[in-house]
Amino acid sequence: MIAIILNGEQRQVRGGSIADLVASLGLxxxxxxxxxxxxxxxxxxxxxxxxxxxxxxxxxHFVGGG
Structure with a gap:
Protein backbone atom coordinates (compact mmCIF):
# COMPACT_ATOMS: atom_id res chain seq x y z
CA MET A 1 0.00 0.00 0.00
CA ILE A 2 1.11 3.54 -0.72
CA ALA A 3 -0.12 6.91 0.52
CA ILE A 4 -1.47 9.36 -2.06
CA ILE A 5 -3.70 12.40 -2.03
CA LEU A 6 -6.79 11.83 -4.16
CA ASN A 7 -9.02 14.84 -4.85
CA GLY A 8 -7.68 16.52 -1.72
CA GLU A 9 -8.04 13.52 0.61
CA GLN A 10 -5.25 11.34 1.99
CA ARG A 11 -5.74 7.70 0.93
CA GLN A 12 -3.96 4.39 1.12
CA VAL A 13 -4.10 2.53 -2.19
CA ARG A 14 -2.44 -0.42 -3.84
CA GLY A 15 0.47 0.33 -6.09
CA GLY A 16 -0.04 0.05 -9.81
CA SER A 17 -0.91 2.35 -12.65
CA ILE A 18 -3.27 5.28 -12.68
CA ALA A 19 -5.58 3.17 -14.87
CA ASP A 20 -5.64 0.52 -12.11
CA LEU A 21 -6.64 3.17 -9.57
CA VAL A 22 -9.38 4.54 -11.83
CA ALA A 23 -10.79 1.04 -12.32
CA SER A 24 -10.68 0.34 -8.57
CA LEU A 25 -12.80 3.47 -8.06
CA GLY A 26 -15.41 2.05 -10.45
CA LEU A 27 -14.78 4.69 -13.08
CA HIS A 61 -15.16 11.99 -14.43
CA PHE A 62 -17.58 13.04 -17.11
CA VAL A 63 -21.27 12.39 -16.63
CA GLY A 64 -23.72 12.57 -19.52
CA GLY A 65 -27.09 14.12 -19.14
CA GLY A 66 -29.69 16.14 -20.87
Whole structure:
Protein backbone atom coordinates (compact mmCIF):
# COMPACT_ATOMS: atom_id res chain seq x y z
CA MET A 1 0.00 0.00 0.00
CA ILE A 2 1.11 3.54 -0.72
CA ALA A 3 -0.12 6.91 0.52
CA ILE A 4 -1.47 9.36 -2.06
CA ILE A 5 -3.70 12.40 -2.03
CA LEU A 6 -6.79 11.83 -4.16
CA ASN A 7 -9.02 14.84 -4.85
CA GLY A 8 -7.68 16.52 -1.72
CA GLU A 9 -8.04 13.52 0.61
CA GLN A 10 -5.25 11.34 1.99
CA ARG A 11 -5.74 7.70 0.93
CA GLN A 12 -3.96 4.39 1.12
CA VAL A 13 -4.10 2.53 -2.19
CA ARG A 14 -2.44 -0.42 -3.84
CA GLY A 15 0.47 0.33 -6.09
CA GLY A 16 -0.04 0.05 -9.81
CA SER A 17 -0.91 2.35 -12.65
CA ILE A 18 -3.27 5.28 -12.68
CA ALA A 19 -5.58 3.17 -14.87
CA ASP A 20 -5.64 0.52 -12.11
CA LEU A 21 -6.64 3.17 -9.57
CA VAL A 22 -9.38 4.54 -11.83
CA ALA A 23 -10.79 1.04 -12.32
CA SER A 24 -10.68 0.34 -8.57
CA LEU A 25 -12.80 3.47 -8.06
CA GLY A 26 -15.41 2.05 -10.45
CA LEU A 27 -14.78 4.69 -13.08
CA UNK A 28 -14.40 4.24 -16.83
CA UNK A 29 -10.88 5.16 -17.90
CA UNK A 30 -12.34 6.54 -21.15
CA UNK A 31 -14.45 9.06 -19.23
CA UNK A 32 -11.95 10.64 -16.84
CA UNK A 33 -9.39 13.41 -16.84
CA UNK A 34 -6.43 12.97 -14.49
CA UNK A 35 -3.99 15.48 -13.08
CA UNK A 36 -0.93 14.07 -11.28
CA UNK A 37 1.25 16.43 -9.30
CA UNK A 38 -0.29 19.39 -11.14
CA UNK A 39 0.33 17.97 -14.62
CA UNK A 40 -2.34 16.57 -16.91
CA UNK A 41 -1.78 12.89 -17.70
CA UNK A 42 -2.77 12.03 -21.28
CA UNK A 43 -5.54 9.43 -21.25
CA UNK A 44 -3.53 7.26 -23.65
CA UNK A 45 -0.79 6.86 -21.01
CA UNK A 46 -2.88 6.14 -17.89
CA UNK A 47 -2.00 2.43 -17.99
CA UNK A 48 1.71 3.24 -18.30
CA UNK A 49 2.06 5.77 -15.47
CA UNK A 50 2.81 4.11 -12.12
CA UNK A 51 1.55 5.59 -8.87
CA UNK A 52 4.25 6.70 -6.44
CA UNK A 53 4.24 7.39 -2.72
CA UNK A 54 3.02 10.95 -2.10
CA UNK A 55 1.45 11.54 -5.52
CA UNK A 56 -1.30 14.15 -5.55
CA UNK A 57 -4.03 13.21 -8.01
CA UNK A 58 -7.17 14.98 -9.14
CA UNK A 59 -9.60 12.78 -11.03
CA UNK A 60 -12.63 14.25 -12.77
CA HIS A 61 -15.16 11.99 -14.43
CA PHE A 62 -17.58 13.04 -17.11
CA VAL A 63 -21.27 12.39 -16.63
CA GLY A 64 -23.72 12.57 -19.52
CA GLY A 65 -27.09 14.12 -19.14
CA GLY A 66 -29.69 16.14 -20.87
Missing amino acids: DVKKVAVERNREIVPRSTLADVALAEGDALEIV
